[in-house]
Structures are given as C-alpha cells and as structure tokens.
Amino acid sequence: MLFASLASLLLSALPVKSVVVPQAAVSDHIFANPVAVPTGQNVTIAGVNTYVSLPKGDFDKSRAVVILMDVFGFGKTDNFTDTWADAGFAAYMPDYLLGDPLPQDNSVPADIWLVNHTEAITTPPLLAVLDALKVQGVYQIGVSGYCFGGLYATRLTQNNTVAVATMAHPSFLDIPDDYELVKAQSHVPVQINSAEFDTGLTPALADEIDQVMVGYVPGYNHTAFAGVGHGFAVSANASDPVQVAAKEGAFNISSNWIRSHFDSN
C-alpha cells in the first residue's frame, strides 16, 4: 500500500517521456476490397497531382476540405474522398507522396520507404496546394488526415495554417510534445478518431493527448471506436457491421466537426 503510493508519487514527479507513435504494420491495417469507382478527377495544382471531388449541386467556393491520405496513397482513398463531396464539401486530396505510395504487398519495408517521405520532402508540395487554394479564394480550409496524414494535420494545426482539423489513427506524432505545442500556439479546433486495436496510436497514447488537451479553448474532441483497428476510418470490410458502422461514425463526427467550425467562423 505504502510502496504503491510512494511509487505513484515518484512516477508522477518524473518528466513524461515522449513517444513517437509508430506506423502500424501493414498487416495491422484494415483494408477494404472495394470495386470503387471514383467520381472526381486528378488535377495538377501548383505542380502537384491532386484528386478533386466537388459536390454535385451548388457549394460554397470559399471553403474546402483537404484530405491527407495514409501511406498507401490515392488508390484506397479517392472513392473515400468522394464521400466528402457527397456531404457537400469541395474535397481535394493532394498527392504529397509524389506518386510513390507504400506498396501494400510488403515489398518495400516502411522504414526504407520513409527515407523519401520525410517532412522536409512532403511538406512543400502540401503547402503549395494549400497556398494555391487560398489564392483561388478558398479562405477556409479544413483538413482531415489519416494515419501518416494525421501527422500533417497536426503540423497544420500547430502552424495555424488551416481553419479546422480532424484526423483518424494518426501516426508519427511525438506524444505528448506535439500536442503540448498545439495547446501552446494553436487556435485551430481539432478532432481525433482513434481505434481500440490500433498498434500505433494505442488507447493509452490517445489518453495522453486527451490529458494535454484538457481546457483547450478553440475546441477538442476525441472519439474512440471499439472493435476496430488501424485504418478503420478509411477502409472497412463491407461484411463486418462493426467496421462499417465505425467508418461511417468517424466520417460523421469529423465532417460535422469541420462543418460546424466553418459555420462558426
């Protein structure tokens, strides 16, 4: 008893050790097997191949959502981006992987692939697209990042480059440091969807972000989804009702988050 409370006192006095959230192994991802037919098209924006999916009816040209894909790139996510357009958002997915996604067949180890996808390489094309959108009169940009894209959604939040941010199962974050930086310098409302079985952003790491973000004035929401793993917000096994509901639930929360924070600006 005494030892236990002494130990917890000592532990709480120690500085928190920061942890870099690993990229979940390829085998830990949920992959859909979609016969997806994209309805948008690729457009070169500021020299960067960008998948663009626009709402069918009239829409507010001063707002857009930028989708930051996971390490597997366009293939799995272009039809997913159409879901955003269907919900009324002009949706842009810049290929910040520069045509070089991580192969899903494990033929290239992630650490080798990452050498050509460092922040120094990936950030300039991303910012070039955001700048081009702003020049076109898109004054309010919401960002939604998935896995690898969650790091960039966090960076754009830290730098106050976007109006509002959401992400799901982010990887490569430094926890708690990256969210201490958000809390210290950002005015961007941020929303995170996490998965019970994510081997990257584990529930314990997600809890740590929550602790840092207590009292964050611009707005913070974290929603944890039970029974799903890394990648669930992008892909779902159509025969698994838990996965289907989690993917749809994550989309609903993040799209409502972006819509309501656009409206309040």
Ligand SMILES: *[C@@H]1O[C@H](CO)[C@@H](O)[C@H](O)[C@H]1NC(C)=O
């Ligand atoms: C994605 O593709 C599937 C299969 O073609 C289709 O049923 C679904 O409606 C598409 N989703 C969107 C949002 O376009």
Ligand SMILES: *[C@@H]1O[C@H](CO)[C@@H](O)[C@H](O)[C@H]1NC(C)=O
């Ligand atoms: C857009 O470009 C990507 C990357 O080259 C490609 O995988 C995808 O099929 C293209 N999508 C469309 C709709 O042309």
Ligand SMILES: *[C@@H]1O[C@H](CO)[C@@H](O)[C@H](O)[C@H]1NC(C)=O
């Ligand atoms: C990284 O990019 C360089 C320059 O394009 C290329 O020569 C090299 O093969 C790439 N490395 C990997 C692991 O793809």
Ligand SMILES: *[C@@H]1O[C@H](CO)[C@@H](O)[C@H](O)[C@H]1NC(C)=O
């Ligand atoms: C954020 O700002 C830092 C410091 O100026 C910069 O190095 C980094 O490239 C920026 N990242 C993004 C995604 O804007």
Ligand SMILES: *[C@@H]1O[C@H](CO)[C@@H](O)[C@H](O)[C@H]1NC(C)=O
């Ligand atoms: C996060 O948002 C969801 C959807 O609006 C809501 O149900 C949930 O209560 C929110 N969580 C917190 C901790 O505010």
Ligand SMILES: *[C@@H]1O[C@H](CO)[C@@H](O)[C@H](O)[C@H]1NC(C)=O
């Ligand atoms: C999809 O879910 C069904 C039902 O749970 C399961 O039988 C099937 O193996 C799953 N497919 C994949 C690729 O995980």
Ligand SMILES: *[C@@H]1O[C@H](CO)[C@@H](O)[C@H](O)[C@H]1NC(C)=O
């Ligand atoms: C998501 O929102 C749609 C439209 O409002 C609703 O029909 C659906 O039931 C919601 N799904 C989940 C899982 O919350």
